[in-house]
Amino acid sequence: MSATIEPTVNGVRRRLTVEDDDLLLDVLRQIGRTSVREGCGVGACGACTVLVSGRSVSSCLARAIRYDQAEITTADGLPEDDDVIEAFVEAGAMQCGYCIPGFVLMSHELLAENPQPSREEIADHLEGNICRCGTYPEILAAIESAARRRSQSGVPIGETT
Amino acid sequence: MPEDSFETGVAVGERWARTDGRAKVRGELLYAADQPARPCLDVAIHRSTWPHARLVSVDTTDARAMDGVVAVVTGADLHAVLGERMLTGPAFADQPCLAYDKVRYVGEPIAAVIGYGPAAVRRAAEEIDVAYADLEPIHDVDAAIAGTAFVHDELRPSAVFGDLRHLRGKKDTNVNYEYTLRHGNSGAAAETAAHTTSGDFWCPPTHHVPIELPFTAAWPEGDRIEVLSTTQTPSYVRQTLADLLDLPLNRVRVRCAPLGGSFGAKMYDRLEPLAAALAWTQRTAVRIAVTREEAFLLTTRHGAAVTGSMASDEAGDIVAAEADVRYDTGAYADVGPRITAKSGMIANGPYRIANATVRSRCVYTNKPSAGPFRGFGVPQVTWAHESLIDELARARDEDPAAFRRRNLLREGDVAVMGTTMHSADFISCLDAVTGAVGWDAPLEPAAGRLRRGRGVAVGIKAVLTPTISNATLQLNQDGSATLLISTVDMGQGSDTIMAQIAAEVLCLGEGQVRVVTADTDVTPYDTITAGSRSTYHTGNAVRLAAEKMRDRLIGLAAGRLSVETTDIKLTSDGVVSTQTQETLTVPDLLLGHFGARGTTLTTEADFATSWAPYDKETGRSPQVTEHWFAGAAAVQLIVDTATGRVHIEHLAVAGDVGRAINPALVEQQLTGAAVMGIGHALFDELVFDEGQITNGTLLDYQLPSIKDMPDRITPIVIQSPHRSGPFGAKGVGETAIIPLAPAISNAVRDAIGIRFTRLPLTPERIITALAEQHTEGGTA
Ligand code: FES
Numbered sequence: 001m002s003a004t005i006e007p008t009v010n011g012v013r014r015r016l017t018v019e020d021d022d023l024l025l026d027v028l029r030q031i032g033r034t035s036v037r038e039g040c041g042v043g044a045c046g047a048c049t050v051l052v053s054g055r056s057v058s059s060c061l062a063r064a065i066r067y068d069q070a071e072i073t074t075a076d077g078l079p080e081d082d083d084v085i086e087a088f089v090e091a092g093a094m095q096c097g098y099c100i101p102g103f104v105l106m107s108h109e110l111l112a113e114n115p116q117p118s119r120e121e122i123a124d125h126l127e128g129n130i131c132r133c134g135t136y137p138e139i140l141a142a143i144e145s146a147a148r149r150r151s152q153s154g155v156p157i158g159e160t161t
Numbered sequence: 162m163p164e165d166s167f168e169t170g171v172a173v174g175e176r177w178a179r180t181d182g183r184a185k186v187r188g189e190l191l192y193a194a195d196q197p198a199r200p201c202l203d204v205a206i207h208r209s210t211w212p213h214a215r216l217v218s219v220d221t222t223d224a225r226a227m228d229g230v231v232a233v234v235t236g237a238d239l240h241a242v243l244g245e246r247m248l249t250g251p252a253f254a255d256q257p258c259l260a261y262d263k264v265r266y267v268g269e270p271i272a273a274v275i276g277y278g279p280a281a282v283r284r285a286a287e288e289i290d291v292a293y294a295d296l297e298p299i300h301d302v303d304a305a306i307a308g309t310a311f312v313h314d315e316l317r318p319s320a321v322f323g324d325l326r327h328l329r330g331k332k333d334t335n336v337n338y339e340y341t342l343r344h345g346n347s348g349a350a351a352e353t354a355a356h357t358t359s360g361d362f363w364c365p366p367t368h369h370v371p372i373e374l375p376f377t378a379a380w381p382e383g384d385r386i387e388v389l390s391t392t393q394t395p396s397y398v399r400q401t402l403a404d405l406l407d408l409p410l411n412r413v414r415v416r417c418a419p420l421g422g423s424f425g426a427k428m429y430d431r432l433e434p435l436a437a438a439l440a441w442t443q444r445t446a447v448r449i450a451v452t453r454e455e456a457f458l459l460t461t462r463h464g465a466a467v468t469g470s471m472a473s474d475e476a477g478d479i480v481a482a483e484a485d486v487r488y489d490t491g492a493y494a495d496v497g498p499r500i501t502a503k504s505g506m507i508a509n510g511p512y513r514i515a516n517a518t519v520r521s522r523c524v525y526t527n528k529p530s531a532g533p534f535r536g537f538g539v540p541q542v543t544w545a546h547e548s549l550i551d552e553l554a555r556a557r558d559e560d561p562a563a564f565r566r567r568n569l570l571r572e573g574d575v576a577v578m579g580t581t582m583h584s585a586d587f588i589s590c591l592d593a594v595t596g597a598v599g600w601d602a603p604l605e606p607a608a609g610r611l612r613r614g615r616g617v618a619v620g621i622k623a624v625l626t627p628t629i630s631n632a633t634l635q636l637n638q639d640g641s642a643t644l645l646i647s648t649v650d651m652g653q654g655s656d657t658i659m660a661q662i663a664a665e666v667l668c669l670g671e672g673q674v675r676v677v678t679a680d681t682d683v684t685p686y687d688t689i690t691a692g693s694r695s696t697y698h699t700g701n702a703v704r705l706a707a708e709k710m711r712d713r714l715i716g717l718a719a720g721r722l723s724v725e726t727t728d729i730k731l732t733s734d735g736v737v738s739t740q741t742q743e744t745l746t747v748p749d750l751l752l753g754h755f756g757a758r759g760t761t762l763t764t765e766a767d768f769a770t771s772w773a774p775y776d777k778e779t780g781r782s783p784q785v786t787e788h789w790f791a792g793a794a795a796v797q798l799i800v801d802t803a804t805g806r807v808h809i810e811h812l813a814v815a816g817d818v819g820r821a822i823n824p825a826l827v828e829q830q831l832t833g834a835a836v837m838g839i840g841h842a843l844f845d846e847l848v849f850d851e852g853q854i855t856n857g858t859l860l861d862y863q864l865p866s867i868k869d870m871p872d873r874i875t876p877i878v879i880q881s882p883h884r885s886g887p888f889g890a891k892g893v894g895e896t897a898i899i900p901l902a903p904a905i906s907n908a909v910r911d912a913i914g915i916r917f918t919r920l921p922l923t924p925e926r927i928i929t930a931l932a933e934q935h936t937e938g939g940t941a
């Protein structure tokens with residue numbers, strides 16, 4: 001059975017025809033959001049992470065049909081001057097880069113909930129995202145620096161997501 | 162040498178940002194499956210459920226009748242068209258892209274369904290009905306050597322690579338290649354030694370798990386075949402597909418994209434032969450996008466058994482070392498023979514050893530094929546020699562770091578395999594890592610059920626030799642440059658490194674050198690992007706091409722300014738006459754030369770290394786490799802004796818890189834490899850049951866997460882310049898993974914007094930060993 005859904009993807013309202021069992025992952029990739037990627041297909045790597053109203057969702061496990069009217073953000077839809085992206089770029093938090101958009105979105109979710117996370121809280125939040133290149137030290141540094149800057153500049157929590 | 166003691170240039174030694182860093186973070190970089198391509202039909206593969214069996218029949222009738230199916234192709238169909246050309250492989254031509262006579266592992270492709278949509282072709286692939294006639298399966302490497310059931314009836318060398326030209330055809334054996342090293346008489350020397358240690362060591366097969374899944378698209382383009390693929394080896398793939406389809410090289414195009422990690426998983430024959438064979442024989446565009454479960458079946462790291470011993474005299478010199486290495490290469494050899502020789506020859510470790518013997522064998526079993534994996538078989542032998550030497554030091558009651566330091570190879574030493582050491586500063590690596598973790602400070606005991614320990618290990622690896630790299634450089638009239646190479650950036654940062662090398666010679670700034678992604682229609686031959694060889698080999702080709710470009714600019718300037726070429730210098734401002742101080746910018750110089758804007762000046766260079774093949778009797782060679790990798794790891798950790806869990810407090814890794822072209826990227830390679838090494842030490846393992854992988858999903862296969870990070874991780878860059886490296890540089894991608902597992906195991910030994918000989922050191926293994934220690938004491 002196919003149905004029409006109308007999610008807002010990165011601020012743009014889309015009208016999409018989907019089948020019952022179409023995955024959100026595949027539907028988003030079909031409309032060009034290739035920052036959303038399959039790494040495992042079973043919810044165990046985080047490469048397919050998207051934010052739905054600011055909450056992280058593994059799009060490889062999500063049926064697209066359930067996302068009618070949803071507010072979806074993918075990493076490539078973040079603003080040009082996004083502070084988390086800047087922090088990742090400055091920290092050199094990327095090797096092959098495949099996993100990184102997932103980490104960027106998870107970091108946004110974390111900092112919105114907890115603007116000054118401890119190392120342990122960062123690790124707890126990112127445990128489900130795998131970086132096989134082992135970029136974890138740089139990712140940790142990037143998140144800490146983004147948190148520091150938010151606290152210094154007084155950006156209201158969640159503003160940039 | 163410390164970073165700042167080198168002559169300062171404009172680019173080399175600088176921490177330039179990755180050329181594609183921002184695009185990666187924003188998710189805008191396009192990997193192979195994201196690239197715009199023509200509409201392709203989808204492919205699903207029907208796979209063997211038996212480890213070893215004759216194919217009696219493959220019935221595709223039901224599958225063909227299903228909705229959305231365009232064609233079903235069996236191994237027999239392809240064999241009828243392609244014949245023996247269907248067998249490919251870098252060492253032996255032993256692997257068909259679809260099995261046609263027998264299957265050799267659970268998961269081997271038997272038939273391919275081509276059609277509309279991944280779901281439709283998958284459903285159809287399930288409807289293929291295969292009848293098998295059971296053959297005796299071979300699961301274990303030692304049983305394979307001893308038994309009379311054979312994975313292959315006959316073998317043919319494939320002769321693609323210079324270093325594998327000595328392979329011979331084989332019959333009636335599962336040992337496809339054997340390397341032996343004999344230096345002195347280790348047996349006799351061991352008999353009179355003061356201290357001897359020995360052990361049977363095992364490293365399980367593991368999987369690379371790059372997060373990007375393998376992907377290949379292929380289509381006929383008139384009389385040509387075009388392929389877009391996730392591969393580290395575009396030049397090899399082009400040759401393989403040309404052989405497979407019997408086409409000249411100029412009718413095969415292999416295009417790459419940046420890789421989302423690889424670590425050896427995406428090289429040689431993966432999805433490309435099947436995609437190309439389907440596209441060519443069916444005259445249609447196809448794409449093969451495999452699932453994670455299928456990716457586990459494409460290649461693995463060699464499981465390896467090592468029986469080893471090491472002996473010292475009273476004075477503490479190593480008088481004898483022996484290693485019997487058996488690499489489990491699975492159903493197809495891949496580059497197993499190269500691994501068997503190159504890693505076998507250093508199986509006794511980077512030490513001054515008076516008498517040494519190695520027997521290293523590459524053995525077929527009925528498992529998925531094992532191939533290259535970061536470290537190239539060396540971590541497996543390092544696991545043995547670094548455990549042995551640690552025990553030998555303990556037997557002598559000597560500090561394990563001090564014992565190593567006294568015996569490590571030094572500059573100018575001839576190693577047991579006959580080659581002289583240069584630019585491999587093991588001692589600085591060892592001292593750096595032990596210094597970092599406070600090796601000489603007393604160890605503070607941990608409280609309660611916790612035990613604290615420290616461990617160290619070193620590692621050696623030879624760079625693949627002989628190999629070839631080419632570079633083509635275009636200097637654009639506006640002064641920017643475009644570099645054409647077939648090195649594939651898979652996260653190691655080669656695009657950035659190569660840009661820095663070219664920029665250094667041509668006095669260009671960050672962002673002024675663009676590196677073109679490998680495309681065999683455009684970029685010149687490169688042996689492989691693997692084995693940490695690119696910085697040295699491609700780097701040298703790039704340096705040479707850039708030097709030719711500099712000389713051409715100087716020649717043009719001398720003519721223009723009517724001075725001698727020796728009077729002209731290239732600087733960041735342009736070409737300058739040292740006599741008259743007259744300066745011309747490069748854009749002006751080229752505009753004057755060509756009389757037009759937008760023009761390009763082109764130079765090219767090739768760089769090839771040579772070797773002396775192994776002596777047939779002794780396995781020795783005076784020039785077995787172009788250069789060495791040297792590294793060390795030291796660790797301080799805590800073992801929880803109740804849970805068996807290991808917590809790493811501080812991990813220090815060092816590598817001698819000759820010269821760091823980009824220290825930030827070098828450090829990142831060191832820490833990245835160390836993180837992967839933590840997994841190999843503590844939990845990473847492919848589990849088989851009767852030839853079937855039982856943990857081939859990411860729910861079951863454990864990978865290091867951010868939670869497994871040590872409290873502290875310290876990468877240390879050691880620089881003893883190589884006499885012919887580009888600016889003294891060598892590569893670094895594998896250096897830190899090599900000593901990692903034994904360093905951790907040696908620290909566990911220090912903490913709880915148990916020597917582990919099997920990897921990984923899972924909590925269950927540690928708990929079991931502790932329970933046995935309670936009753937018996939000893940090794941696990
Ligand atoms: S692909 Fe969704 S979590 Fe891995």
Ligand code: FES
Nearest residue numbers: 096097131132133
């Ligand atoms: S950067 Fe390669 S997987 Fe994370």
